[in-house]
Amino acid sequence: MVLGTDRRVLALAMARMADALGNSFLIIVLPLYIASGQVAIDGIVGGRLLGFTLTEEFLIGLVLSLFGFLNSFGQPVTGRISDRVGTRKPFILGGLVVFGVASAAYPFVSSYAAILVVRAVQGLGAALTVPATIALVNDYATSDDERGGNFGVFNTFRLIGFGFGPIVAGIVVAGGFGRETVTEYVLGGLTLSGFNAAFAIAVLGAVVSFALVVWLVDEPPRAGADAADDLSISVLDPDGGIDTVFAVGIGTLFMALTIALFATLQEPINTALGQGSTLFGLQFSAVVAANVLLQVPIGNWADEYGRRPFIIAGFALLAPSVLAQGLIPLVTTPGTLVGPGLMLASRLVQGVAVAMVFAPGLAVAGDLARDGRSGTTLSVLTMAFGLGVAFGPLVSGFLFSFGLLAPFAFGAGLAVVALVLTVTQVEETLGGGSPTPEADDPPAVAQD
Structure with a gap:
């Protein structure tokens, strides 16, 4: 170890x-x-x-x-x-x-x-x-x-x-x-x-x-020979609602998209805050830095206290931290350190939120993955994260035509949707999840 x-x-x-x-x-x-x-x-x-x-x-x-x-x-x-x-x-x-x-x-x-x-x-x-x-x-x-x-x-x-x-x-x-x-x-x-x-x-x-x-x-x-027979991705929960892993995947997609909004807007953000590329680089890296510091302790705490509380807290923190990035350029005076400092702080808070969602979210998928199908189950989250990062720049570039606040307001709205999905559709899996469905459960909805 x-x-x-x-x-x-x-x-x-x-x-x-x-x-x-x-x-x-x-x-x-x-x-x-x-x-x-x-x-x-x-x-x-x-x-x-x-x-x-x-x-x-x-x-x-x-x-x-x-x-x-x-x-x-x-x-x-x-x-x-x-x-x-x-x-x-x-x-x-x-x-x-x-x-x-x-x-x-x-x-x-x-x-x-x-x-x-x-x-x-x-x-x-x-x-x-x-x-x-x-x-x-x-x-x-x-x-x-x-x-x-x-x-x-x-x-x-x-x-x-x-x-x-x-x-x-x-x-x-x-x-x-x-x-x-x-x-x-x-x-x-x-x-x-x-x-x-x-x-x-x-x-x-x-x-x-x-x-x-x-x-x-x-x-x-x-794993056993029959472990990989059913490799469909569950979209709907047999008991009603959305499957837990799929719901976490939607939240991961929205979370990753909010991370990628920032990079495309370097020039307008720097102009609005009266800052240079060095400060923008620090702000951009703040999300990663917070994750590097917090992924291990949050992952360990999720093993001790449960996955769901961290994911819920993460999305609750993500929404205001993303919205603040659109508001700060509008309410601060260019050329002072107040705007860049607040932007750095909001990016750090966003990094904390991402750390609270990502490792516990992967752990949820791992808890629910039946023997021999962890690649299929976990790919829901890795695909969602990659799509969010790919779509983020395109979304922010399009929405910027409606003003600098628009991309971040949209991202904050997605974070709120993810929060609601987590509260209503994601079950706690530590100690209570059952990775093997009952024999009389209806079949999962396959996503090909």
Whole structure:
């Protein structure tokens, strides 16, 4: 046991941290790479699609969102297949190979269409890796009262990789903190641009993850042959209402969407608050920082006191913290530290709220996953989170036309809906959940 959790969970967490760092590198690097002129988009920008004029910003957004959509929609499929064949490691390793090879391909493609294909392949690689990894974390829990702690440790390391990746990526591309130009590295007579160095680090992240999984992660005993016969995703509860896991999945979708609202609005927020990119970067990272600090203790507390109270408290805290981000620019004076300080505080509170929802929510799904189908069950939440992150920027970009408050008011409204769903539809599963339905229960509604 290390950090109060299984060493295999820690190995998976470190592998996911390296993988997340490599992917978050590309979130920063790809927009710069496309805008640098090294990708041929001149014949595309200014064109028309479904009545809309194509802009460089739209093309960049499409590249970034494509990964999220393919990753999210692919997860239920790969999670279901891994349940059916009763194995996890091959999916994790195969996904890392696909992601690493695609990362290595970027320096060799120069057309926008090719960049789209490579990013799509990376999304499919992630779809192979994520459900199997989460399922293993769940499978390693020998009892319900350690599941929340396992997910807390796993999410902490994953968020460290995701949160620090963009910072490191900017330093690698520019060759130092605060620089604006793309640097070049000379290694034994070989000249490497900052872009190619960043792509190489993304590949390295996949290689490190692969090695950790091969050396330190073993396959748990396979569940019984009949465990994976029914791999449908329950939408409705046999006793009426919405299935608990599906309700938590809807809440996770809304929560992730509120996280992603902020990034698209950097310019108007900075203008309204009279601040620079450094303060915006701190505010953006505050949600991740709060999660890194709180995922483990909240996961452990959820194992001791129950899942549902934390999820309810998290959504109750999420709604006002998101709404405040739209109100602060309207009620503070630009150029003072009051507005930026309040924005930082609201982002920290949002991070606390996210931490209270995420690890306990995964623990709920793990509690209710029958033997041999944790990949299918947990993929509901991982898909929901990925879709929220993918849709968030698109939603905020559209709603901004109605004013800076509109995206955040919409996000706060979603948080309230998630709170109501949790209170009315989510049952406590610690010590009281039954992962096996009665024989005379009506069949679940399948979501294909």
